[in-house]
Amino acid sequence: MTVALIVAAGSGERLGAGRPKALVELGGRPLLQWSIDALREVASIEHIVVALPAGLGAPAGAIALEGLTAVEGVIAVEGGAVRSDSVRRALAAAPEGDPVLVHDAARPLLTPQIAERVIAALVGDSNASAAIAAAPITDTVKRADAAGVVQGTLDRSELWAVQTPQVFRRAALVRALEVHVDELAQATDDASLIERQGGRVIVVPTSAENLKVTTTHDLRLAELLLAARSRGASERPS
Numbered sequence: 584m585t586v587a588l589i590v591a592a593g594s595g596e597r598l599g600a601g602r603p604k605a606l607v608e609l610g611g612r613p614l615l616q617w618s619i620d621a622l623r624e625v626a627s628i629e630h631i632v633v634a635l636p637a638g639l640g641a642p643a644g645a646i647a648l649e650g651l652t653a654v655e656g657v658i659a660v661e662g663g664a665v666r667s668d669s670v671r672r673a674l675a676a677a678p679e680g681d682p683v684l685v686h687d688a689a690r691p692l693l694t695p696q697i698a699e700r701v702i703a704a705l706v707g708d709s710n711a712s713a714a715i716a717a718a719p720i721t722d723t724v725k726r727a728d729a730a731g732v733v734q735g736t737l738d739r740s741e742l743w744a745v746q747t748p749q750v751f752r753r754a755a756l757v758r759a760l761e762v763h764v765d766e767l768a769q770a771t772d773d774a775s776l777i778e779r780q781g782g783r784v785i786v787v788p789t790s791a792e793n794l795k796v797t798t799t800h801d802l803r804l805a806e807l808l809l810a811a812r813s814r815g816a817s818e819r820p821s
Contacts, residue, residue: 584629585702586680587622588673591615591688592636592662598799603636605688607802610809614796617691619657624695627702628684632677634662634669667767667776671760681753682706685773689795690747692808697789698748704787705750712755712782715774716789717743743786746793749774755782
């Protein structure tokens with residue numbers, strides 16, 4: 584069975600909400616609740632561990648935060664100072680389960696189908712250590728120096744905008760996280776730690792709709808996308 588880790592320890596300063604990002608409201612629910620609800624619909628996920636900001640985690644207890652629905656099988660831990668340290672703490676508290684899915688609470692438009700596809704991709708490739716959701720880059724991407732002078736144009740056919748969920752063989756993720764905290768601080772995603780150790784990471788194509796909420800603009804866009812998704816669901820024949 585799969586165990587899921589949700590990273591929700593961000594402060595949300597760029598949202599200017601005066602509260603942790605995971606508790607910022609989107610469509611009448613905290614950001615975190617959207618990810619919990621999506622992952623609970625994935626049949627292979629038995630346990631969910633959430634890494635929360637310092638002071639909000641309950642090391643071995645059920646989630647019980649303002650606006651969040653307490654759910655059996657979902658536990659909270661206190662996150663770390665950097666993202667990958669939060670993953671390490673959540674993994675240490677997680678019940679047995681392999682593979683391990685890691686998702687950012689800042690991506691509330693996750694669907695059960697995306698999670699299932701990434702899990703299936705890893706399970707279906709015995710040589711892979713990880714599978715990651717990612718969207719193809721559609722913009723032209725240029726490399727520039729510190730002065731802003733263009734040094735070249737990259738081949739976008741080989742470029743991907745990396746998202747979460749990312750799914751790992753548990754043993755590979757444990758090994759990847761057993762590095763100095765300075766190295767963890769430099770990792771913008773957990774798959775990069777696998778790559779540094781020579782692990783095989785495969786890409787699972789997804790839509791740019793699985794966006795990350797960082798600014799108020801992102802929050803407004805997420806609200807519009809969720810509203811469109813809701814309208815589409817209501818218009819389908821029952």
